[in-house]
Amino acid sequence: MTVEELEQVGERIVNLKRMFNVREGVRRSADVLPWRVMHEPIPDGPSKGMYCPPEELQGMLDENCRLRGWDAEGVPTATRLAPLGL
Numbered sequence: 289m290t291v292e293e294l295e296q297v298g299e300r301i302v303n304l305k306r307m308f309n310v311r312e313g314v315r316r317s318a319d320v321l322p323w324r325v326m327h328e329p330i331p332d333g334p335s336k337g338m339y340c341p342p343e344e345l346q347g348m349l350d351e352n353c354r355l356r357g358w359d360a361e362g363v364p365t366a367t368r369l370a371p372l373g374l
Contacts, residue, residue: 300372300374302356303364304374306363316361321345321352326342327341349362
């Protein structure tokens with residue numbers, strides 16, 4: 289198996305999982321981190337003081353949807369699914 293084939297298998301898995309969740313009614317609004325991760329800074333260690341504010345998470349989700357070829361609600365588009373044979 290080539291690296292490209294392995295990457296395509298991974299993309300198929302991610303998109304199939306998302307399609308299953310979409311079928312069950314899950315949308316982007318469910319893509320959240322635990323409250324603590326978004327509101328409480330890490331107390332010590334190399335990442336001391338870091339956390340992921342909700343508005344930063346929204347920006348990351350925007351980028352994730354764009355890169356994956358999903359619509360703004362996190363639903364895989366036909367344009368993305370066709371090359372994967374889905």
